[in-house]
Amino acid sequence: MPVKPLTNTENPPRILMLVPYEPDSDPRIKLVAQLCAKVGRTDILAFVCQTDKPLREYDGVTYTERVHPSHFPPRTVLLKLLFVFHLVLHPTECRKSFYIIIRRFAHRSLRHFSWGQNLIVFFRNKEANWRFHNGFPTQIEKRVRQTTPTESFFRSGRTQPLNRSKRTLGMFYYKKRISQTLFERARSSSVPPKMIICHDIHTLRAAIMLKDFFGVPVIYDRRQPTPGAGDPIRTSIERKWIRQADIVITPTPQSGRSVEQLYGISRVLSIPDAEQFEGDNAAQPAGYLSAIQQLYNDRIV
Amino acid sequence: MTAPKRILVLYCYPVPLSKMRLAIKQHILACELGGTKATVRYHNVYENTGRLQNLNYDAVILHTTFLCLRWNPSFYRLKWELRWIKEMSCIKIAIPQDEYDHSEILDEWMYEWDVAVVFSCFNHLTHKILYPLMSERAKFFPALTGYVDEGTARQLQSELQPLEPRGKHIIYRATQLPYWFGSHGQLKHQIAGIVADEARRKGLTCDVSTRETDTIVGEAWLSFMASGKVVIGCESGSSVLDRRGEIQAQIRAMLEHDPTLTFEQVSLRLPAGWDSYSFFAISPRHLEAVITKTCQVLVEGSYSGILSPDLHYIPLKRDFSNLDDVLEKTKDTRLIQEIVGRAYVDICLNDKFSYRAFASQIEQAISA
Numbered sequence: 222m223p224v225k226p227l228t229n230t231e232n233p234p235r236i237l238m239l240v241p242y243e244p245d246s247d248p249r250i251k252l253v254a255q256l257c258a259k260v261g262r263t264d265i266l267a268f269v270c271q272t273d274k275p276l277r278e279y280d281g282v283t284y285t286e287r288v289h290p291s292h293f294p295p296r297t298v299l300l301k302l303l304f305v306f307h308l309v310l311h312p313t314e315c316r317k318s319f320y321i322i323i324r325r326f327a328h329r330s331l332r333h334f335s336w337g338q339n340l341i342v343f344f345r346n347k348e349a350n351w352r353f354h355n356g357f358p359t360q361i362e363k364r365v366r367q368t369t370p371t372e373s374f375f376r377s378g379r380t381q382p383l384n385r386s387k388r389t390l391g392m393f394y395y396k397k398r399i400s401q402t403l404f405e406r407a408r409s410s411s412v413p414p415k416m417i418i419c420h421d422i423h424t425l426r427a428a429i430m431l432k433d434f435f436g437v438p439v440i441y442d443r444r445q446p447t448p449g450a451g452d453p454i455r456t457s458i459e460r461k462w463i464r465q466a467d468i469v470i471t472p473t474p475q476s477g478r479s480v481e482q483l484y485g486i487s488r489v490l491s492i493p494d495a496e497q498f499e500g501d502n503a504a505q506p507a508g509y510l511s512a513i514q515q516l517y518n519d520r521i522v
Numbered sequence: 523m524t525a526p527k528r529i530l531v532l533y534c535y536p537v538p539l540s541k542m543r544l545a546i547k548q549h550i551l552a553c554e555l556g557g558t559k560a561t562v563r564y565h566n567v568y569e570n571t572g573r574l575q576n577l578n579y580d581a582v583i584l585h586t587t588f589l590c591l592r593w594n595p596s597f598y599r600l601k602w603e604l605r606w607i608k609e610m611s612c613i614k615i616a617i618p619q620d621e622y623d624h625s626e627i628l629d630e631w632m633y634e635w636d637v638a639v640v641f642s643c644f645n646h647l648t649h650k651i652l653y654p655l656m657s658e659r660a661k662f663f664p665a666l667t668g669y670v671d672e673g674t675a676r677q678l679q680s681e682l683q684p685l686e687p688r689g690k691h692i693i694y695r696a697t698q699l700p701y702w703f704g705s706h707g708q709l710k711h712q713i714a715g716i717v718a719d720e721a722r723r724k725g726l727t728c729d730v731s732t733r734e735t736d737t738i739v740g741e742a743w744l745s746f747m748a749s750g751k752v753v754i755g756c757e758s759g760s761s762v763l764d765r766r767g768e769i770q771a772q773i774r775a776m777l778e779h780d781p782t783l784t785f786e787q788v789s790l791r792l793p794a795g796w797d798s799y800s801f802f803a804i805s806p807r808h809l810e811a812v813i814t815k816t817c818q819v820l821v822e823g824s825y826s827g828i829l830s831p832d833l834h835y836i837p838l839k840r841d842f843s844n845l846d847d848v849l850e851k852t853k854d855t856r857l858i859q860e861i862v863g864r865a866y867v868d869i870c871l872n873d874k875f876s877y878r879a880f881a882s883q884i885e886q887a888i889s890a
Contacts, residue, residue: 273775273778273779274775275768275771275772275774275775276767276771276774276775277766277767277768277770277771278768278771278772279765279766279768281765284766284768286766289595292595292596292598292599293596293598293599405598405599405602406598408602409598409599409601409602409605410598411601411627411630411631411633411634412630412633412634
């Protein structure tokens with residue numbers, strides 16, 4: 222069925238793509254974005270900690286935003302306590318100076334520009350020194366105190382690989398951070414999406430949470446070639462969320478069959494990786510496009 | 523007899539009202555200065571984004587400073603915290619400025635929050651470009667970036683020095699705007715250097731600065747405006763349409779890589795036509811110059827149709843080719859007195875440009 226390209230004025234709803242890493246580093250993201258652009262306005266939200274690319278890119282149809290976790294700092298225990306304190310004390314018209322002082326303190330501490338700002342600075346400094354691969358930390362920039370104080374006082378620029386325990390801890394930390402950051406950013410979009418495409422397991426949780434929030438279909442573009450191959454953590458995470466995805470896309474038919482068998486799901490499409498779409502195989506993404514069109518058009522009615 | 527309307531004004535500013543720039547303070551207090559009969563409550567969301575206890579209002583005004591949140595890096599988080607405003611059922615009125623900056627985000631935000639009335643600084647021809655969604659949906663009223671506060675103008679008249687004994691010949695303050703405001707943004711500080719150099723060469727006394735440290739805030743601003751015979755300037759606004767902050771992001775990335783890049787070098791690396799828009803409007807400082815009876819030397823422009831060249835200001839060509847003639851004209855005290863007097867009568871004594879007119883427009887919008 223031919224689909225008329227949509228403009229912002231004619232039809233504000235749009236396609237939302239969630240990417241857990243730098244979108245320019247993956248040709249498949251570019252390809253899917255091009256396919257989505259044929260259907261309607263596409264917003265790409267990418268979780269990026271370090272980049273030399275512009276934080277926002279926009280050509281009128283495809284909008285790419287690199288979301289830094291510091292813009293969505295996690296609420297600390299102290300903030301939560303202060304919030305409870307604030308809720309308890311705020312309704313009471315207490316005249317005692319002690320309570321007024323405490324209340325004022327709670328109010329001031331809750332100011333996003335004071336507390337939030339400190340948190341932002343804290344996380345920016347903390348996360349700026351990590352090296353990432355596929356959204357997970359693999360290396361950390363070594364901080365070495367220089368013998369002579371220079372501009373780069375604590376940063377020598379040397380990097381070292383993370384050991385296994387740090388990598389595992391980092392994986393758990395970033396798994397939550399990626400999905401939470403992308404979810405928080407996407408849920409406050411002014412124009413709700415009509416369809417969500419999530420790339421890789423790290424954004425699957427966010428996509429399913431957004432599916433519940435907006436009531437829109439989800440396409441899960443799954444990358445790992447063979448599921449369950451010596452990766453029980455990944456499998457258990459995936460099992461929890463994958464059944465709620467409306468369509469699962471895998472790069473090979475073999476991995477598609479494995480996904481169907483392992484998780485007991487049926488709506489699996491196999492679309493080859495972007496590199497294979499060049500030359501004679503340029504028409505290959507038709508399957509992907511029709512999947513997008515199908516879900517998108519179902520929602521129009 | 524009907525009860526007075528209750529209006530909630532939401533603004534966002536890091537300092538209290540007493541320490542604000544005069545123009546911003548007056549703009550926030552517009553309803554009060556305009557003598558509205560409504561009960562007005564002001565709430566600074568900078569201090570607390572939490573839900574207000576009493577949300578029983580007839581109208582909510584989203585002030586310019588509040589709508590400036592759209593270019594905050596944490597905008598989407600803050601918008602989520604402020605979603606209680608969206609849930610308010612009363613009429614929502616937006617008074618945006620710098621509408622060319624993150625215009626699409628502003629448009630979508632107002633669309634989401636169901637804003638019914640927009641006070642825009644730009645004419646209806648630009649609404650389709652700036653507000654693709656809202657142009658079909660909301661009621662648009664023309665607005666200025668600032669108005670004449672009649673009380674302040676009256677009070678100033680007794681304190682104003684005549685032009686002749688004023689110690690400084692040319693005065694000007696401006697901040698050096700970043701590249702993403704385009705060539706027009708650059709003009710605001712270029713004019714300072716070019717005019718001041720030439721004026722000093724001609725032996726005229728100047729108090730011209732674009733340094734951040736020389737910024738004048740609060741009541742001292744009007745004293746500064748009244749301390750010179752001539753003030754220079756140009757229209758406010760930008761020659762760039764930055765829909766979602768993508769131009770700003772691109773320029774920031776370029777400068778991070780090479781901080782020594784000039785505006786021309788940056789311009790060459792951006793898509794053709796990025797700097798070809800004309801979102802220009804009169805600035806509050808032009809009205810402040812009128813009430814302090816200071817003659818204006820301004821770069822040619824429309825000034826929202828309020829100021830006319832040779833009648834209300836001495837026009838300076840955009841390429842500064844008539845700078846010599848202009849500086850000669852500023853030495854003619856009789857001429858500048860005539861210009862100043864005419865501007866005062868046509869603008870300051872004209873109700874159309876007062877906060878009273880603005881407040882009545884707001885009341886009209888609420889009642890409609």
